[in-house]
Each structure stands twice: as structure tokens, then as C-alpha cells.
Amino acid sequence: MIAWTMAHLGEFELIERYFARPARRAVLGVGDDCALLVPAEGMNLAVSTDMLVDGRHFLSTVAPDRLGHKALAVNLSDLAACGARPLAFTLALALPQADPSFLAGFSRGLYAIADRHGCELVGGDTTRGPLTIAITVFGEVPAGGALLRSGARPGDELYVSGTLGDARLALEVFRGNAAASSEAFARVRRAMEEPQARVDLGIALRGVATSAIDVSDGLAGDLGHILRRSGVGGVVDVDALPRSADLAAQSEAWQRECLLAGGDDYELVFTAPADRRSAVAAAASTSGTAVTRIGRIEAGAGLRFVDGAGREVIGPAASFDHFRRDPVGPAP
Numbered sequence: 001m002i003a004w005t006m007a008h009l010g011e012f013e014l015i016e017r018y019f020a021r022p023a024r025r026a027v028l029g030v031g032d033d034c035a036l037l038v039p040a041e042g043m044n045l046a047v048s049t050d051m052l053v054d055g056r057h058f059l060s061t062v063a064p065d066r067l068g069h070k071a072l073a074v075n076l077s078d079l080a081a082c083g084a085r086p087l088a089f090t091l092a093l094a095l096p097q098a099d100p101s102f103l104a105g106f107s108r109g110l111y112a113i114a115d116r117h118g119c120e121l122v123g124g125d126t127t128r129g130p131l132t133i134a135i136t137v138f139g140e141v142p143a144g145g146a147l148l149r150s151g152a153r154p155g156d157e158l159y160v161s162g163t164l165g166d167a168r169l170a171l172e173v174f175r176g177n178a179a180a181s182s183e184a185f186a187r188v189r190r191a192m193e194e195p196q197a198r199v200d201l202g203i204a205l206r207g208v209a210t211s212a213i214d215v216s217d218g219l220a221g222d223l224g225h226i227l228r229r230s231g232v233g234g235v236v237d238v239d240a241l242p243r244s245a246d247l248a249a250q251s252e253a254w255q256r257e258c259l260l261a262g263g264d265d266y267e268l269v270f271t272a273p274a275d276r277r278s279a280v281a282a283a284a285s286t287s288g289t290a291v292t293r294i295g296r297i298e299a300g301a302g303l304r305f306v307d308g309a310g311r312e313v314i315g316p317a318a319s320f321d322h323f324r325r326d327p328v329g330p331a332p
């Protein structure tokens with residue numbers, strides 16, 4: 001049984017129908033007030049919460065199953081950035097109405113990614129209101145073994161997984177600021193709506209990476225968190241940044257904007273000592289994740305950008321900040 005606490009939604013049966021499944025791993029009392037989780041011996045519990053709000057974190061045009069996927073993926077991405085293995089999650093859902101076709105699609109997408117990562121829904125809450133999805137994930141990581149933002153050291157090399165910028169490109173096509181063929185748009189839209197959490201890579205990087213963060217607000221801003229927390233500076237080769245063929249077909253200015261300040265990528269950016277290149281390659285291979293070396297950590301502070309020839313280039317305006325920029329309004 002799932003430990004749901006119900007608010008004043010009349011459609012209790014609907015919620016039970018779409019979200020109640022027998023618990024497998026969690027230790028909890030049937031119909032009790034709390035889910036009880038027991039991490040394995042020697043492991044720390046890793047906990048993270050992310051909230052998605054209609055019109056701010058997703059567009060109303062998104063298919064319900066993709067929204068279910070993304071709601072959990074963005075949370076799993078935070079576990080990945082810590083090198084934690086997913087265990088369980090809770091779901092708090094505000095719905096304008098209990099629409100059976102929305103709930104069927106949403107729960108299908110949610111459970112598909114949950115099952116893929118062995119992450120179990122153990123509780124939640126629901127109420128009537130503007131569509132809002134808040135998920136808290138619980139994972140486990142060896143005590144003292146979590147990947148942190150604070151461990152980067154001068155001389156470390158900088159890496160990123162996958163490709164960057166497609167989600168932002170999709171948003172700009174939606175906004176009418178960029179153009180793409182219908183096939184290209186379908187691909188970048190999928191990157192925006194169905195991001196992959198790099199959980200296996202994060203786990204494989206335990207003991208290899210010296211710091212890590214997931215790219216949710218844009219590479220420049222998120223890497224800035226590592227630099228500040230570690231008390232170091234960094235240099236990124238913008239020409240080395242991995243990008244899809246669809247993004248590479250855009251203008252140089254759009255490419256740099258999407259690569260450096262795009263947001264919603266959910267790739268991992270991490271650092272590792274220069275003599276651990278083969279260990280990074282092994283982690284990439286074990287996890288089946290492409291990893292690209294994009295720069296290095298240096299003494300000092302701040303982030304510099306260079307091109308492939310080593311010339312300094314100007315960085316992006318600002319990384320994504322939900323309180324400063326309207327994600328579905330006009331481009332800055």
C-alpha cells in the first residue's frame with residue numbers, strides 16, 4: 001500500500017486507481033501515516049525535491065506521459081549529480097480537475113521511468129488547484145562517497161555528458177525565435193519534454209569525479225555553482241561543447257546561447273583529476289553515456305570561455321533564473 005494523505009479532492013478513487021501500487025522495497029505500515037525507508041548499512045539517504053508548475057516549467061502542449069516522465073526525471077537528475085542510487089519518491093499533485101485521460105498518461109510516463117530506475121512511489125498528496133507537480137526523491141549513496149559541488153581543484157579537467165542546448169532550442173522554436181524542420185523540432189522537443197537522468201553515470205563516477213552538478217539552469221550558471229563552492233576558477237572551450245546536429249545547424253550565436261545558457265539539459269557536468277582520464281572513460285563506458293572533456297579548473301575565481309584556438313570569447317548573458325526571466329514569454 002502507498003501512504004497517501006488525501007486533501008479535499010473528491011476523486012479519491014481516481015488517484016487510487018492511477019497511483020496506488022503495492023510497495024516492494026519500502027518498509028511501511030499498510031495505510032499508515034508515513035512511509036518508512038531503511039537505507040542499506042553504511043549508506044546515507046540522499047534527498048531532493050523539485051517542483052514543476054504549468055507555464056513555467058512546462059508548456060500546456062506537453063503530452064501527459066511525457067510530463068509524468070519529466071517530473072520524475074528532473075528529480076532523478078539531482079540524485080545522479082550526487083552519485084546516489086534511486087530508492088523511492090513521493091508525489092504531491094495539484095490538479096485543476098481529475099481528468100482520467102490526463103491521469104492515465106501521466107501515471108504511465110511516471111511509472112515507466114520509475115520502474116527503469118527501480119524508484120518506488122511511496123506516498124503523496126493531492127489537491128485541486130493549478131497544475132503543479134512536486135516530487136521528493138530518496139536515494140542512497142555510500143557514507144562519505146557522495147559527489148559534491150565543492151571538490152573541484154586547480155588542474156582538474158571538466159567534462160559534460162550527452163549533448164547540451166536542444167531543450168532551449170525547442171523552447172525558442174516554440175517562441176518563434178528560431179526555425180527548425182518538423183523532424184528536427186520533433187527531436188529537440190523530445191529532449192525538452194523527455195530528458196534522461198544520468199543516474200548510471202553518476203554512480204559510476206563515485207570515487208572518480210571530484211565534483212558534479214546536473215545542468216538544469218544552463219551550463220554557465222550551474223558550473224558557476226561548482227566554481228564558487230570549490231573556491232576555484234574554470235575555463236571552457238565553447239567549440240568542444242557537445243551538441244546535436246540539429247543545434248549545429250543553427251547560427252553560431254544561437255548555438256552558444258543554447259549551449260551555455262540553455263537550461264533543462266539534465267546532463268552532468270563534473271570534474272576529475274587529469275590523471276583519471278581512463279577512469280572517466282571507463283565510467284562513461286560502464287554507464288553507456290557519452291562524456292566529453294570541455295575544459296579545466298584553474299586557480300582563482302570565475303568562468304572564462306575560449307574557442308578551439310584558445311582565443312577568449314564572451315560568455316552568455318545569464319543562466320536561467322526562474323525569478324528573473326519568464327521561460328514562456330518573449331526571448332530576452
Ligand SMILES: [Mg+2]
Nearest residue numbers: 078081214216
Ligand atoms: Mg541539480
